[in-house]
Amino acid sequence: MTATLAIQESVCTFGGSTTLTGVYTPANDENSTKPCALYLTAGLLHHIGPTRLHVEMARELSSQGVAGLRFDLSGAGDSETGSLGGYFVDRSVEEVKQAMSYLEAHHGHKQFVLIGLCSGADDALATALKDERVAGIVLLNGYAYQAGQFAMHRALSFYLPRLFMWEKLRNRLTKLISKETEDVRKNRAALTELDDDFRYIPPQKDTETNLHTLSDAKTDMLFVYTGSEHEDYTYEGQRLQKTHVSERFLKEADHTLILKKDRIKVIGWVSDWFNQSLFQRAKP
Amino acid sequence: VAAHFEGFVSSIDVISIRMGALITAKTSLDDYPINGLYYWDPVESGEGWLAEMDDLHNALLRDTFRFLRRRKKTKGPVSEFASLQINSELKGALKGERFIDLTKSATTTAPVHILTSADQTASNFNVKGADLHAIDERNDWINHRATTTDMVIHKTANRIADLLEQQIIINDSVAQS
Numbered sequence: 516m517t518a519t520l521a522i523q524e525s526v527c528t529f530g531g532s533t534t535l536t537g538v539y540t541p542a543n544d545e546n547s548t549k550p551c552a553l554y555l556t557a558g559l560l561h562h563i564g565p566t567r568l569h570v571e572m573a574r575e576l577s578s579q580g581v582a583g584l585r586f587d588l589s590g591a592g593d594s595e596t597g598s599l600g601g602y603f604v605d606r607s608v609e610e611v612k613q614a615m616s617y618l619e620a621h622h623g624h625k626q627f628v629l630i631g632l633c634s635g636a637d638d639a640l641a642t643a644l645k646d647e648r649v650a651g652i653v654l655l656n657g658y659a660y661q662a663g664q665f666a667m668h669r670a671l672s673f674y675l676p677r678l679f680m681w682e683k684l685r686n687r688l689t690k691l692i693s694k695e696t697e698d699v700r701k702n703r704a705a706l707t708e709l710d711d712d713f714r715y716i717p718p719q720k721d722t723e724t725n726l727h728t729l730s731d732a733k734t735d736m737l738f739v740y741t742g743s744e745h746e747d748y749t750y751e752g753q754r755l756q757k758t759h760v761s762e763r764f765l766k767e768a769d770h771t772l773i774l775k776k777d778r779i780k781v782i783g784w785v786s787d788w789f790n791q792s793l794f795q796r797a798k799p
Numbered sequence: 800v801a802a803h804f805e806g807f808v809s810s811i812d813v814i815s816i817r818m819g820a821l822i823t824a825k826t827s828l829d830d831y832p833i834n835g836l837y838y839w840d841p842v843e844s845g846e847g848w849l850a851e852m853d854d855l856h857n858a859l860l861r862d863t864f865r866f867l868r869r870r871k872k873t874k875g876p877v878s879e880f881a882s883l884q885i886n887s888e889l890k891g892a893l894k895g896e897r898f899i900d901l902t903k904s905a906t907t908t909a910p911v912h913i914l915t916s917a918d919q920t921a922s923n924f925n926v927k928g929a930d931l932h933a934i935d936e937r938n939d940w941i942n943h944r945a946t947t948t949d950m951v952i953h954k955t956a957n958r959i960a961d962l963l964e965q966q967i968i969i970n971d972s973v974a975q976s
Contacts, residue, residue, distance in 0.1 A: 775879055
């Protein structure tokens with residue numbers, strides 16, 4: 516899979532009181548009726564996405580008739596710093612809606628698929644709940660909960676192989692024997708605090724309710740998890756909610772898909788999902 | 800440069816970081832109206848930078864051991880360095896470049912500013928005619944576990960902004976006289 520850049524991408528600015536900046540990639544087929552993809556800011560990374568994931572995905576999907584906009588939320592990349600205050604997610608939802616309005620007014624798109632990794636996935640889910648123009652969401656390492664047969668798969672695929680790996684055993688023994696210094700303990704505590712502060716994970720029940728709402732509204736959803744999420748996700752099929760939901764697991768990959776072959780695989784899955792989905796929500 | 804040819808700007812200041820500095824130093828800018836060159840923490844050599852990127856990529860791969868098994872490097876003519884892909888031809892070309900040699904042989908008459916850490920300025924970037932600025936913050940460009948707090952680089956950005964402002968004042972006074 517190598518997308519050749521035969522299409523003309525363009526830089527655009529939009530938004531209300533805060534100017535947001537993005538790059539629009541048109542579909543290679545101007546008669547395509549597929550929803551337009553929006554690539555949402557992941558953490559504090561700018562619109563190219565982690566390890567250029569958004570660029571590679573936008574160009575590959577474009578070659579298959581999917582237009583896309585990768586843009587920066589306020590305060591990230593080329594966009595201005597926002598002055599709306601309030602919670603991050605509320606501001607993000609507002610800005611994603613502005614991006615959709617821009618695409619509707621300037622490029623004629625009526626339906627959208629929101630694609631996001633980590634906090635971008637959280638923003639995609641939150642926006643889909645508040646805007647009917649969202650026909651689908653692709654959540655890369657979105658919320659995960661220790662549901663279904665999580666514990667069994669954790670034991671079989673995570674702990675059991677470790678019993679037969681000398682390096683893992685040695686590391687574990689070393690940790691048990693050596694006393695953790697005060698500095699190490701403080702650093703660990705600070706990192707945990709930072710992590711907790713950065714990403715709010717809602718209770719499982721709330722997420723389930725939200726997914727049912729989206730499912731009832733015929734919103735197509737693709738969840739992709741990587742092995743980095745092993746503390747909460749251990750096997751494909753762990754998501755209990757099934758209607759309108761597809762699920763893929765790339766066990767060997769890290770959180771931001773640092774290796775090209777991982778990105779190729781995930782982009783392939785997203786591409787297949789685009790081709791298979793009906794996108795019935797908000798169909799004109 | 801494109802903006803200059805389109806007529807949007809009459810002069811250009813070039814601010815380049817790390818490998819960008821090496822590329823700028825390698826580029827002939829004689830035909831352009833350059834006000835000043837600002838090299839921010841330039842890499843000393845293409846070979847050194849490739850080694851750093853290789854270390855970074857290896858560290859990223861080692862990190863995957865946490866999930867179970869360590870990922871392996873992809874073999875082939877294109878090398879992957881923490882999401883950058885570089886073919887063997889480009890790699891070969893980069894290997895031979897040294898920032899100090901390129902800067903010394905440059906023919907530009909525009910003021911040159913090099914901003915890097917205090918321990919680097921005197922020893923590695925002593926270029927005749929260039930202003931050396933020691934900066935007391937340094938982004939950890941090659942730590943794969945670097946967090947946002949490791950990347951607070953606003954002091955250097957402000958320093959460059961001050962230098963640009965000073966250059967504008969100098970240019971204005973020259974134009975008036």
